Amino acid sequence: AQSVTQLGSHVSVSEGALVLLRCNYSSSVPPYLFWYVQYPNQGLQLLLKYTTGATLVKGINGFEAEFKKSETSFHLTKPSAHMSDAAEYFCALNTGGFKTIFGAGTRLFVKA
Amino acid sequence: DTAVSQTPKYLVTQMGNDKSIKCEQNLGHDTMYWYKQDSKKFLKIMFSYNNKELIINETVPNRFSPKSPDKAHLNLHINSLELGDSAVYFCASSTPGQSETQYFGPGTRLLVL
Numbered sequence: 001a002q003s004v005t006q007l008g009s010h011v012s013v014s015e016g017a018l019v020l021l022r023c024n025y026s027s028s029v030p031p032y033l034f035w036y037v038q039y040p041n042q043g044l045q046l047l048l049k050y051t052t053g054a055t056l057v058k059g060i061n062g063f064e065a066e067f068k069k070s071e072t073s074f075h076l077t078k079p080s081a082h083m084s085d086a087a088e089y090f091c092a093l094n095t096g097g098f099k100t101i102f103g104a105g106t107r108l109f110v111k112a
Numbered sequence: 113d114t115a116v117s118q119t120p121k122y123l124v125t126q127m128g129n130d131k132s133i134k135c136e137q138n139l140g141h142d143t144m145y146w147y148k149q150d151s152k153k154f155l156k157i158m159f160s161y162n163n164k165e166l167i168i169n170e171t172v173p174n175r176f177s178p179k180s181p182d183k184a185h186l187n188l189h190i191n192s193l194e195l196g197d198s199a200v201y202f203c204a205s206s207t208p209g210q211s212e213t214q215y216f217g218p219g220t221r222l223l224v225l
Contacts, residue, residue, distance in 0.1 A: 032212055034213070036214075036216075038153075041219075042218060042219070043116070043202055043204075043216035043217050043218045043219050044155075044202070044204075044214075044216040045216065046213055046214075046215075049213060088153055090155065094212040096212070097212075098143060098160050098162060098167050098168055098212075099157065099160070099168060100157075100212060100214060102155045104152075104153070104154055105153045105154070105155070107153070
């Protein structure tokens with residue numbers, strides 16, 4: 001069975017600091033992996049996704065994630081946090097079917 | 113242009129009432145979904161339709177009934193509302209075979225009193 005685990009329900013960083021949000025997955029077949037962001041009172045929107053090929057994926061707003069098969073991880077990073085990055089972040093997995101499995105979410109706080 | 117839209121945005125109602133939420137997408141996608149997001153932000157899939165056919169029906173009380181009149185619309189009707197139904201309901205759409213990226217609506221915030 002597939003699953004997604006996000007480590008840390010809350011992460012707090014200072015403005016300008018590195019952002020690291022952790023995601024581990026379990027899948028018996030090669031997965032598609034996603035990071036979605038949800039700003040307050042809005043729907044989810046895609047930040048980036050990994051399908052095949054290059055394991056370092058760049059997304060919008062300066063975010064990137066690296067697919068590491070050996071570690072079954074897909075951590076999200078951004079070199080320098082901005083106040084506008086404060087939001088809920090969801091890691092998600094799909095194996096080519098209709099069902100996408102979402103992690104529990106990580107709330108990112110950015111301190112001035 | 114709104115890609116996935118939902119109405120209403122807010123819904124406040126009494127226990128026992130029946131209510132509907134509507135969703136429309138103009139992306140030309142084949143598949144639409146309903147998700148429930150609880151107060152802890154956990155996102156749970158409820159239903160999915162592909163070309164108007166029900167393909168995912170998770171363990172959801174039968175008070176919830178989805179209807180897809182055409183590929184662009186997926187509505188959710190809820191009978192006999194209960195306090196535990198209070199949540200944010202998101203509609204989403206995708207086209208399988210295109211890396212399964214999902215496009216979400218803005219959500220409907222349901223509060224049952």
